[in-house]
Amino acid sequence: xxxxxxxxxxxxxxxxxxxxxxxxxxxxxxxxxxxxxxxxxxxxxxxxxxxxxxxxxxxxxxxxxxxxxxxxxxxxxxxxxxxxxxxxxxxxxxxxxxxxxxxxxxxxxxxxxxxxxxxxxxxxxxxxxxxxxxxxxxxxxxxxxxxxxxxxxxxxxxxxxxxxxxxxxxxxxxxxxxxxxxxxxxxxxxxxxxxxxxxxxxxxxxxxxxxxxxxxxxxxxxxxxxxxxxxxxxxxxxxxxxxxxxxxxxxxxxxxxxxxxxxxxxxxxxxxxxxxxxxxxxxxxxxxxxxxxxxxxxxxxxxxxxxxxxxxxxxxxxxxxxxxxxxxxxxxxxxxxxxxxxxxxxxxxxxxxxxxxxxxxxx
Amino acid sequence: xxxxxxxxxxxxxxxxxxxxxxxxxxxxxxxxxxxxxxxxxxxxxxxxxxxxxxxxxxxxxxxxxxxxxxxxxxxxxxxxxxxxxxxxxxxxxxxxxxxxxxxxxxxxxxxxxxxxxxxxxxxxxxxxxxxxxxxxxxxxxxxxxxxxxxxxxxxxxxxxxxxxxxxxxxxxxxxxxxxxxxxxxxxxxxxxxxxxxxxxxxxxxxxxxxxxxxxxxxxxxxxxxxxxxxxxxxxxxxxxxxxxxxxxxxxxxxxxxxxxxxxxxxxxxxxxxxxxxxxxxxxxxxxxxxxxxxxxxxxxxxxxxxxxxxxxxxxxxxxxxxxxxxxxxxxxxxxxxxxxxxxxxxxxxxxxxxxxxxxxxxxxxxxxxxxxxxxxxxxxxxxxxxxxxxxxxxxxxxxxxxxxxxxxxxxxxxxxxxxxxxxxxxxxxxxxx
Numbered sequence: 001x002x003x004x005x006x007x008x009x010x011x012x013x014x015x016x017x018x019x020x021x022x023x024x025x026x027x028x029x030x031x032x033x034x035x036x037x038x039x040x041x042x043x044x045x046x047x048x049x050x051x052x053x054x055x056x057x058x059x060x061x062x063x064x065x066x067x068x069x070x071x072x073x074x075x076x077x078x079x080x081x082x083x084x085x086x087x088x089x090x091x092x093x094x095x096x097x098x099x100x101x102x103x104x105x106x107x108x109x110x111x112x113x114x115x116x117x118x119x120x121x122x123x124x125x126x127x128x129x130x131x132x133x134x135x136x137x138x139x140x141x142x143x144x145x146x147x148x149x150x151x152x153x154x155x156x157x158x159x160x161x162x163x164x165x166x167x168x169x170x171x172x173x174x175x176x177x178x179x180x181x182x183x184x185x186x187x188x189x190x191x192x193x194x195x196x197x198x199x200x201x202x203x204x205x206x207x208x209x210x211x212x213x214x215x216x217x218x219x220x221x222x223x224x225x226x227x228x229x230x231x232x233x234x235x236x237x238x239x240x241x242x243x244x245x246x247x248x249x250x251x252x253x254x255x256x257x258x259x260x261x262x263x264x265x266x267x268x269x270x271x272x273x274x275x276x277x278x279x280x281x282x283x284x285x286x287x288x289x290x291x292x293x294x295x296x297x298x299x300x301x302x303x304x305x306x307x308x309x310x311x312x313x314x315x316x317x318x319x320x321x322x323x324x325x326x327x328x329x330x331x332x333x334x335x336x337x338x339x340x341x342x343x344x345x346x347x348x349x350x351x352x353x354x355x356x357x358x359x360x361x362x363x
Numbered sequence: 364x365x366x367x368x369x370x371x372x373x374x375x376x377x378x379x380x381x382x383x384x385x386x387x388x389x390x391x392x393x394x395x396x397x398x399x400x401x402x403x404x405x406x407x408x409x410x411x412x413x414x415x416x417x418x419x420x421x422x423x424x425x426x427x428x429x430x431x432x433x434x435x436x437x438x439x440x441x442x443x444x445x446x447x448x449x450x451x452x453x454x455x456x457x458x459x460x461x462x463x464x465x466x467x468x469x470x471x472x473x474x475x476x477x478x479x480x481x482x483x484x485x486x487x488x489x490x491x492x493x494x495x496x497x498x499x500x501x502x503x504x505x506x507x508x509x510x511x512x513x514x515x516x517x518x519x520x521x522x523x524x525x526x527x528x529x530x531x532x533x534x535x536x537x538x539x540x541x542x543x544x545x546x547x548x549x550x551x552x553x554x555x556x557x558x559x560x561x562x563x564x565x566x567x568x569x570x571x572x573x574x575x576x577x578x579x580x581x582x583x584x585x586x587x588x589x590x591x592x593x594x595x596x597x598x599x600x601x602x603x604x605x606x607x608x609x610x611x612x613x614x615x616x617x618x619x620x621x622x623x624x625x626x627x628x629x630x631x632x633x634x635x636x637x638x639x640x641x642x643x644x645x646x647x648x649x650x651x652x653x654x655x656x657x658x659x660x661x662x663x664x665x666x667x668x669x670x671x672x673x674x675x676x677x678x679x680x681x682x683x684x685x686x687x688x689x690x691x692x693x694x695x696x697x698x699x700x701x702x703x704x705x706x707x708x709x710x711x712x713x714x715x716x717x718x719x720x721x722x723x724x725x726x727x728x729x730x731x732x733x734x735x736x737x738x739x740x741x742x743x744x745x746x747x748x749x750x751x752x753x754x755x756x757x758x759x760x761x762x763x764x765x766x767x768x769x770x771x772x773x774x775x776x777x778x779x780x781x782x783x784x785x786x787x788x789x790x791x792x793x794x795x796x
Binding site: 287317320360 | 492
């Protein structure tokens with residue numbers, strides 16, 4: 001097979017040249033690729049395309065990335081473009097923001113987005129507001145990325161979802177991929193975007209493989225920011241989600257299909273700007289909306305979706321009040337069973353969908 | 364199942380039982396079924412003996428306890444002693460209950476009561492409201508099967524309306540287009556006629572569809588009845604002639620129609636309850652007489668309203684009439700002005716101009732009455748002049764017909780109105796009063 005010949009050739013030369021991401025060799029057919037490899041491929045392509053793009057963060061270079069997302073990049077691009085930093089988020093984020101004011105395009109990795117809280121002043125005040133505050137003089141083409149939300153037993157300080165907080169900031173773009181295609185397309189779009197972009201990945205998705213179409217494998221594969229994706233079409237209930245919970249939404253849709261309820265699943269992809277058009281159109285189509293997120297309920301993404309449904313023409317088409325399924329209103333517990341109880345599970349989503357379709361039988 | 368009787372008891376007080384054992388046989392109007400225990404326990408007290416007496420569902424028939432030693436506590440137990448405790452559930456038949464209801468049961472019989480709060484608000488989803496409006500249903504009459512009795516879209520779609528649950532068209536509302544073409548502006552031109560083998564199809568314009576719908580609905584909903592009277596027009600024609608003689612040349616002459624409209628408005632003063640609208644739960648009697656005058660025909664049929672005819676003089680009523688009739692003519696670009704849809708409190712139609720003797724008009728909902736005026740004819744009538752030798756005389760006579768909505772205006776009131784109208788027309792000077 002062509003792919004195995006190529007691999008042998010590379011090994012014989014003694015130097016790994018093009019096999020970034022551990023085996024994602026170009027081919028003419030859809031292949032399976034893990035999310036971390038897709039992100040890595042996206043980073044690699046953008047660094048090749050534009051020499052001003054560089055990566056900075058803890059363990060990104062010599063350690064190959066805390067989650068191996070930047071694997072192979074240090075070897076390929078050297079220490080001027082893949083930079084290990086001390087453990088000081090405020091420091092290296094500020095460095096990155098300053099660099100972006102001088103036409104460089106930094107990609108700042110936060111080992112988890114929880115740690116971005118150490119640098120949130122740089123993200124919001126340093127990056128997001130600059131274009132406005134400088135009257136258009138200071139563009140800030142920076143990308144912040146890292147795993148967001150829950151993991152497995154990472155407990156209260158390392159399991160928070162920052163989607164709601166960052167998505168409320170004008171001047172900042174916020175995206176959150178689900179599949180490998182999403183991940184690669186969004187990181188490339190983020191790097192090419194002249195605005196500061198926060199990319200909220202998910203640790204538990206890094207190792208999960210998805211089919212990567214031919215098109216997605218190409219170097220031009222960019223997912224536009226601001227457009228949601230309809231993962232599954234349906235007619236009875238709309239489930240809106242982002243990041244890992246999209247998988248849960250799809251599972252719930254399967255369960256409901258056996259009960260005769262057809263669910264439409266929307267993968268938001270972009271939290272800011274939020275694709276209001278798609279949300280409204282789907283709500284008008286089905287008349288029932290369930291919003292699913294991992295984060296806390298108060299002032300979450302679901303709250304914004306509820307506001308959209310109230311403030312727009314979608315309201316007139318609602319046949320049931322919106323339901324939201326969110327993480328519990330507690331700091332993430334450490335005990336495994338409590339952690340499970342604090343996060344949306346399949347039965348919670350199914351129950352919410354059933355509440356929207358609830359109908360008492362006539363006498 | 365609403366009631367049953369106990370055919371026989373299978374256990375007696377003090378007997379222990381396990382889940383599945385039969386307490387008693389219950390006779391319903393459909394079958395005799397066994398009442399089974401759901402849990403283990405002991406029969407403490409039997410409250411109702413076996414017999415033919417009907418027992419309503421919800422009435423306690425039995426007390427059971429978990430432990431045998433508690434039985435004696437209930438030896439003298441009566442239901443009244445239970446105080447606030449809820450009654451034990453009625454004996455549940457173990458066989459599947461009544462035959463499957465027919466697929467489309469009449470709404471009055473099978474559907475649950477319409478969902479209303481104690482404050483009379485209808486609880487319905489926004490989509491249900493929208494659908495009901497489109498379909499012309501009164502949302503309050505749709506039974507709700509959503510949570511808490513909320514009316515949801517499916518309820519509206521499944522609803523089979525009776526005549527009373529069609530939405531009342533409120534006075535003062537503009538004409539609303541039918542559901543088939545929501546939101547479309549009324550188009551005057553309806554497309555060219557299509558010829559077929561032995562027929563020609565004329566496409567129906569928006570305006571015509573709208574009017575047709577409303578007329579059909581009015582004919583269905585309103586309990587019409589008709590009162591007819593012949594009116595001698597001689598005095599009125601005299602008055603008109605003399606009034607027109609006083610007018611200077613630049614003023615337009617007064618027509619007969621404006622006299623008649625004034626007479627109708629004055630009749631409303633005499634019989635105010637006819638100047639009313641049916642509004643389902645109330646009859647609204649209006650203070651001012653606003654008359655819809657039916658003008659034009661076909662696509663240019665319109666019913667402009669002349670407001671406060673009671674307060675206006677005949678000349679100003681005439682001016683407004685002329686203005687309305689002029690708006691019927693196409694303007695310089697050949698366009699027809701849109702028909703006006705403002706609602707008044709009373710409608711008048713004149714078929715006399717076509718030489719027609721009389722007409723029984725269709726009431727414009729939600730008004731209570733409509734008046735149709737026939738042609739002014741020269742007729743031979745009995746001579747009321749005792750001194751004359753002729754027993755007949757010639758007189759100009761017009762036939763007027765009043766349609767009334769019997770829910771608002773009963774026969775006596777309608778007749779009084781028509782009598783007043785006749786008297787005003789035959790003695791036009793009384794219009795000054």
